[in-house]
Amino acid sequence: MPDSAQKPPPAAHTPPLAMPKRSGIGLNVAVQIFLALALFAGINRLNYYHYWRWDFSPSQDYTLSQATLNTLNSLSRDVQIYIVFGRDSKVYGEVQSLLEEYHLHGRKRVKVRSIDPVRDIERAEQLKADTGLSLAQSGVLVRCGVNKRFITEEELVIRESGTSTNKQIIEFRGEDAISSAIISVVEGRVKRFYYVVGKGSRSDAALSDAYNAALDLGKQQNFEVVQANLSEISNIPTDADGLLILGARYDLSEREIKMLDDYWKSKRAGVFIMLDPGGETARLSAFLNANGVRPRGDRVLTAESTSTGARKEFTVLAEFMEDVPFIRHLASSAMTLSGQSESLELRDQDTALKEQSINVQPLIRASPRFWGERQFLEELPVVDEEDTLPPIYLAASIERGAVHDESQRADSSRMVVVSNSTLLDKQTMLAVNRDFVAAGLNWLMNRESNIGITAKPKRSYRIQLSSRQHELIFWVTSITLPGIVLGLGFMVWASRRAG
Numbered sequence: 001m002p003d004s005a006q007k008p009p010p011a012a013h014t015p016p017l018a019m020p021k022r023s024g025i026g027l028n029v030a031v032q033i034f035l036a037l038a039l040f041a042g043i044n045r046l047n048y049y050h051y052w053r054w055d056f057s058p059s060q061d062y063t064l065s066q067a068t069l070n071t072l073n074s075l076s077r078d079v080q081i082y083i084v085f086g087r088d089s090k091v092y093g094e095v096q097s098l099l100e101e102y103h104l105h106g107r108k109r110v111k112v113r114s115i116d117p118v119r120d121i122e123r124a125e126q127l128k129a130d131t132g133l134s135l136a137q138s139g140v141l142v143r144c145g146v147n148k149r150f151i152t153e154e155e156l157v158i159r160e161s162g163t164s165t166n167k168q169i170i171e172f173r174g175e176d177a178i179s180s181a182i183i184s185v186v187e188g189r190v191k192r193f194y195y196v197v198g199k200g201s202r203s204d205a206a207l208s209d210a211y212n213a214a215l216d217l218g219k220q221q222n223f224e225v226v227q228a229n230l231s232e233i234s235n236i237p238t239d240a241d242g243l244l245i246l247g248a249r250y251d252l253s254e255r256e257i258k259m260l261d262d263y264w265k266s267k268r269a270g271v272f273i274m275l276d277p278g279g280e281t282a283r284l285s286a287f288l289n290a291n292g293v294r295p296r297g298d299r300v301l302t303a304e305s306t307s308t309g310a311r312k313e314f315t316v317l318a319e320f321m322e323d324v325p326f327i328r329h330l331a332s333s334a335m336t337l338s339g340q341s342e343s344l345e346l347r348d349q350d351t352a353l354k355e356q357s358i359n360v361q362p363l364i365r366a367s368p369r370f371w372g373e374r375q376f377l378e379e380l381p382v383v384d385e386e387d388t389l390p391p392i393y394l395a396a397s398i399e400r401g402a403v404h405d406e407s408q409r410a411d412s413s414r415m416v417v418v419s420n421s422t423l424l425d426k427q428t429m430l431a432v433n434r435d436f437v438a439a440g441l442n443w444l445m446n447r448e449s450n451i452g453i454t455a456k457p458k459r460s461y462r463i464q465l466s467s468r469q470h471e472l473i474f475w476v477t478s479i480t481l482p483g484i485v486l487g488l489g490f491m492v493w494a495s496r497r498a499g
Helices: 022-049 066-073 092-105 121-131 174-187 204-221 254-264 282-290 325-330 351-355 406-411 431-444 467-498
Strands: 079-084 110-115 139-144 147-152 157-159 169-172 191-196 223-228 242-250 270-280 293-295 299-306 309-313 316-320 334-337 344-346 358-366 371-373 393-400 413-418
Touching: 066 092, 066 174, 079 092, 079 121, 079 174, 092 110, 092 174, 110 121, 121 139, 139 174, 147 174, 174 204, 191 204, 204 223, 204 242, 204 431, 254 270, 254 282, 270 282, 270 431, 282 293, 325 431, 334 431, 344 358, 344 393, 351 358, 413 431
Parallel strands: 079 110, 191 223, 191 242, 242 270, 270 413
Antiparallel strands: 079 139, 139 147, 157 169, 293 344, 299 309, 299 371, 316 334, 316 358, 358 393, 393 413
């Protein structure tokens, strides 16, 4: 019989699959549940320790300033911060959010704890016993070792003026106060600047503005400002970390210049000078010239003839020098100097100065369209041979001492000279002016690690609405907008029924 006629072998019988036992199903489900829980716990743990935060507020209200971040990054000791506030306080939320940022950026050096003196009576009493403070007011306690500082609630805010007993908060200055307190408890002492008085100013308001601005910077950067009349003392106090000569209108006497020169030639001296171009300060100018900076006595301006007549501009648009470390963070910022400024001649390559270990560096340079004009009273000044052509320098730093030996550089004497007296005027002071002065003062105190863009105050604004505006808001929010939504819903419903 041929092979093609052979029948195929019968197919093998496949037994039906046995149903899994209940124990197997239960074990499978248990394993799946365990793996799901492990995955859930692992993801949450990973998310707890590794996450990103973004501040989408228009003015970056919840982002710490660069100066504060630099302070936190340079901490070498642990800092404990206690929030001693009742939960019903109007600024408790602001303080808690701010200190969360300190904790997150403190490289585990900053520990933050919250104590409600009303609800956490036992913990509050223990804190009183540990610190010796009464804690009679709400506030923030900052500790580092045995050093401590308590910041009251009123130091964190600025309230509206007036005679009302319930003054509204118009400004929150928590970052300034807390950063200053951290610097204070870590360093163990408050730095001190002496503010020279008795030499006049352009006006009483200008004198007050400069002094108040120095006080305000002191609160932020942890130094105190003490007034000193050089005619009433025999030498610069030994506890001086710096000397402020801001917009002096009248000259120092020969005895006072000798005091200044003796202080400058000591170790770790610091001097911040704002020159008034209209002042009569020949001896002070000679002192600066001996140290490599000569005020020229001209006026920095730009002038042109226009269709409406001559235009003369004394307000100077300037820029910061990029190669100076302590103002490098300001290099991308433009600066405007109001009032009048004079140009500075810098002898930064003078061999005699280098032999005295005196190093001069420019800090601020005017825009190229400005020049130093001698005949600045003319209606339309023009550039001639006696004038100073760009580059025009408006500020300089002077360092005297071991400027090339980093191990001894903290013992050097430092000076900042600005050829403008309106830098701290309340009406014209910009945030960048404040940042520049803060950087200069920190440099004088050998606090390079704290230099950066300073904290900006968080302000509150009240909007006064008329009865007509209240009525308009009511109709828009209560009638018009709900009516539009209702109308759109009806249109959708009608179109679906028609379809």
